[in-house]
Amino acid sequence: MFESYLRNVFEKAPLIHCITNYVTINDVANVLLACGGSPIMADDGEDAVEITSICNGLVINIGTLNNCTIPTMFNTGKRANELSHPVILDPVGVGASKIRTDVTFKLLEEVKFSVIRGNISEIKTIYQGTGRTKGVDADASDAVTEKHLDETIAWAKQLSHNTGAIIAITGAIDIVTDANTTYIIRNGHPMMSKVSGTGCMLAAVIAAYCAANPDNHLEATATAVCVMGLAGELAYDRLVKNDGGTSSYRTYLIDAISKLDAETLKGGMKIESR
Amino acid sequence: MFESYLRNVFEKAPLIHCITNYVTINDVANVLLACGGSPIMADDGEDAVEITSICNGLVINIGTLNNCTIPTMFNTGKRANELSHPVILDPVGVGASKIRTDVTFKLLEEVKFSVIRGNISEIKTIYQGTGRTKGVDADASDAVTEKHLDETIAWAKQLSHNTGAIIAITGAIDIVTDANTTYIIRNGHPMMSKVSGTGCMLAAVIAAYCAANPDNHLEATATAVCVMGLAGELAYDRLVKNDGGTSSYRTYLIDAISKLDAETLKGGMKIESR
């Protein structure tokens, strides 16, 4: 089943509009090409709504939000909703500043998101309606462990119920859930946290998977999370052989996504449903 | 002949001012260093015109145009014209939104461009005075094939006549033409379309080649197109040996440009004139 979602992305080559931070925007563009999609970036008020209209999905990443891009996030989100395009929210650093928190909650009121992807601290901030995240990385004290897994799934399901969005919490253990069904994914490698933007990249890959698999957003999202995690494992294997560091790892990660076929994905997914 | 244009870039190290999209801006900077030039980026109203004045050439790439950068494109373009610097237009996504189309046509009225570089869909939009491009990639139905080659050259020549600019249409077959002479280039590799920004990079390389070869813009542009295409071939050879993916390919592409010497270029160019 899951591997067919990968094939659909390569076959349909969905065009994904990204309003994303300019720190990792190039990796986001390249990872979209690597996974079988196609990127387009536009965040100017006049330009962006039209661009959304010719696309198949939208990513809103608030990593370097500013006065120009904030209104664009709302306008493109609403336009994508009208067109029934999947819209993915990546609430980078929500809880770390008032404006990030305010924009996130206002977006959740005015735009219907298909998926919200964040680290545990970000998603917890959204669930609790308030929070103090440490920056753009998850707080170690928040980490999803086997011990807190059931508890985390319970509030993630509740958040999905409240927002109508699939919730994707990514970290050492990944959780992808709607109000009913949860996927727990144990792919990935700690080295991924040493590359800036693996979360941003994943949000874009999720958008491509949802756009190419419109009838199964939950499973498409879970597959995208597996793709990124498995690529992180394959990249690490290659890193060890080549004696590289964090920048080689970044290259190998995107390489692995570009080379991943359905067979390898099927054999490498570490996923269970609850 | 052509190889001397390469030598001139390395000898003169022209300083190229780029007003370019922030998706691929880092690759643009690095490819300019790789090809023998030197990059400087500035798009603030007050800053940019002064920066243009100390440079040897200007690239205007509309990929992520916005309210701040649009006036800067006009002001720097006019200043570069006053100084007789080569000015290259890369009309990314023209036809995909009203503002991209409007800005492109207004730029063509107010700034004299030495070269306009785009994919076939973008250049066709400019020629027809209107168009609906699919995004930032060429529409497959527009692709330049051997069958349509003569026809494409005919209207590209006409567009060069109308605008006074050299027209560079890049894709599987590249066309570089002024109103009289056309170069057809068959270097390159399909893998180049899996890296974001190869077109943006080429526009910057063209600027460096024109700045370093002021008396032969047409041949300098054709050479730059060969350099990029041949680098794409050399990068692919290396990719196969190293079993890499799309991100390694990006690295190898810029590597190949940095290592390309006049001899290799001479031996590898697939160019004919008509």
Place this chain on the structure above:
Amino acid sequence: MFESYLRNVFEKAPLIHCITNYVTINDVANVLLACGGSPIMADDGEDAVEITSICNGLVINIGTLNNCTIPTMFNTGKRANELSHPVILDPVGVGASKIRTDVTFKLLEEVKFSVIRGNISEIKTIYQGTGRTKGVDADASDAVTEKHLDETIAWAKQLSHNTGAIIAITGAIDIVTDANTTYIIRNGHPMMSKVSGTGCMLAAVIAAYCAANPDNHLEATATAVCVMGLAGELAYDRLVKNDGGTSSYRTYLIDAISKLDAETLKGGMKIESR
């Protein structure tokens, strides 16, 4: 002694707020992760001051300054001063345009910098109170040579005295000085000038080293300069083995920083004090 500064960065993982140009911002983020720190980027007026407050250090790089980010540089700089965070100035292209020069001198009046890092042309512009730099690269005629070394150190010390900041002049020979003590560093490789942003990356690494070593900013800065230079040498060794070009070199440079341990640093530092 010096190697303990490296260990402190990996142990404390300081969070560094960067207001930096969007040309090399991704490399700056990744080099911070590689050296043991953690990056966060924010330059919007409302967002940035709050983000500074949760960080351990601040970098102000004027490479692509604009009307939105200039006020943010002042506000975050003052906030970081209130919190006694180290603040690093990277005056990219000061002297190349009026606004770059004006902003730099106004920042020096209103913000207390721990370290000012630039190439010789940029730092000379600041010392002389005026200047015409050639762009963002040092003018060859300014190059620090053994012959001018004593003279350069003398005015760099004076500039440190005038500004209260440590002065880091980087090039073939690096000088790190306060009003009393000077370190001369001969690590590095000419190939580093073929990668865009090695200076920007170094400014961020200096910030991480100062934040993790609050009692020894001078030695921490000198160590950071050695780390970058030694990484440049190690990257070159690897480049030769792998027959790569400038883009591989960029990857190897960040790789080398991520893999550098205290032992290798101790053995490889080419540093003397005067």
